[in-house]
Amino acid sequence: MSSPGTQVHHLDGIRILDLFAGPGGLDVAAHFLGFKSIGIEWDRNACETRYAAGLPTVHADVTDMRKNRFDEIPESVDVLAGGPPCQSFSVAGTGVGREALETVKAFIRRLVAGEDEAKIDEDLRTSGVDPRTALVLEPLRWLLKAIETEGRGPYKVIVLEQVPAVLPLWEVYAELLSGGDGRLGGNKYEADFWELKTEEFGVPQTRKRAVLVARLAGNGSVEELETTHLPFDLHRGKRAAAQADMLPDTNSMPGAKDRWRSMAQALDAVSGLKDSPVDVSRFRSDDRTDFFVVSNYGSGGDPKNRGRRLSSEPAFTVTGKVSRNKVYKSIADYEAGRSDRFTIPEAGVLQTFPHNFPWSGNDQAQQVGNAVPPRLGMHVLSRALRGDSPSKEELSAATTWPTVSRTTTEELRAIGCGDQSRCPAESHKVIRPRREPAP
Structure with missing residues (x-):
């Protein structure tokens, strides 16, 4: 110091x-x-x-x-x-x-x-x-x-x-x-x-x-x-895709707990805020945010069996590989291979960081995934x-x-x-790509 x-x-x-x-x-x-x-x-x-x-x-x-x-x-x-x-x-x-x-x-x-x-x-x-x-x-x-x-x-x-x-x-x-x-x-x-x-x-x-x-x-x-x-039912099976939207956001019983919070709810809540870096308009249709996520990880012991989550459901665990998850607006986009990715601010919001949190430095996806x-x-x-x-x-x-x-x-x-002398060894070393020799 x-x-x-x-x-x-x-x-x-x-x-x-x-x-x-x-x-x-x-x-x-x-x-x-x-x-x-x-x-x-x-x-x-x-x-x-x-x-x-x-x-x-x-x-x-x-x-x-x-x-x-x-x-x-x-x-x-x-x-x-x-x-x-x-x-x-x-x-x-x-x-x-x-x-x-x-x-x-x-x-x-x-x-x-x-x-x-x-x-x-x-x-x-x-x-x-x-x-x-x-x-x-x-x-x-x-x-x-x-x-x-x-x-x-x-x-x-x-x-x-x-x-x-x-x-x-x-x-x-x-x-x-x-x-x-x-x-x-x-x-x-x-x-x-x-x-x-x-x-x-x-x-x-x-x-x-x-x-x-x-x-x-x-x-x-x-x-x-x-x-x-x-709690969210991880073993919900092959229910209808729209079933999650049929659940009420809150339970009407006095003192009852709210339903789990969905990706769409979290992202919509900050997308319209002043100077927000989060903009989910690319996922909006018919006045609702609608997409589904295909995980980067396999499930059930099969690396090819990638799980899916609807925008009306909570996200998968946000890891340092969150940027590798593929986001699709429709089945047609999925079949055509047209995918999107969560931005760093969006991934941060799914972790409940403020929408305008100033992510800096490199490896930002890893930072987001490692955080509490x-x-x-x-x-x-x-x-x-x-x-x-x-x-x-x-x-x-x-x-x-x-x-x-x-x-x-x-x-x-x-x-x-300080003067960097007491920081972890070589942590401030910048590795630049090697230049190819001139022909």
Whole structure:
């Protein structure tokens, strides 16, 4: 970090530290709930998006930051959040993910028990566990570092999220945090963990996340999140294509939940806003937005069996390959091979980012796919920090991002990257295509 005067301006009053912050899903959620955050992010492109959005950021490796630059984190931080990488946990069918889970569980317990960290690191290197998988230990290491650092102390709230396969690790986290033993130094937490479906919180896509929320004893109990929308039937079978449109948007029964939110609803809601980069007029006919999406991924174990979703349904899980999904306005276009693609702002809206969120840098589709859906983040953070659900006014405001000046972006880049000497190795290196020799 650099420019002390600038730091005071941008880092004052920050409460949330977001590890593995990506382009800012949790930080966007925090903003609309009225909390300030700072993120640590390794990927330069995601950092560029964060700077453009006005989100305080340190461009650094999370492990290096903990070991060598821990004192640079504002002392006002009392909430630890993040979603560590989990590639090997997602391996399906081979058992590699399950084996990694059991191995990492043992390391979690060894860390809390107080075994020598150098020995643990060495054992990790020789264990065969993917180094990225081992990063799931980082939130625990950051907590222990805070407890053992004079003038810091334990975080009041911890929020972690990942793919559902990581839920068994959150269970071990919750068990150990509740006990307060070993290096936790008697600091006990109220903790719980769940598998959440994003469409049940108004996100217009089907996606499952494993979430852990822990609150330091004395700061209130942890209650399960209240869903706001109905689940989407993934096994709806060969029903009539129009059936989804026949369902009411809301249930007329008092206190009933809304129907899941569709792609068309989400995109239509922002398509007509002033200066919106989202324009779905190319999909409109007879005063309605109408299209269907063919997934880039196979289903049922058959790579050729590409799933389909109607515009009147939620999107498939938005991944870093979202730009490869094909969008068709009609069966005639499908048969003729005339397809469209979601733009980056449109993919962002399906993730519940504001329509005008300033996606920047390269690999923007990957940034979108890697992010936590901000609307889900609002529900999780609101429950963790305030013990309630976000208000309708807060959720409504979360569709538009405030304008960020170029000066603010440059100041945040100076804080996050400085002279680039402390950024991850070669992360700012620009690789230019080789020129062919002149004939």
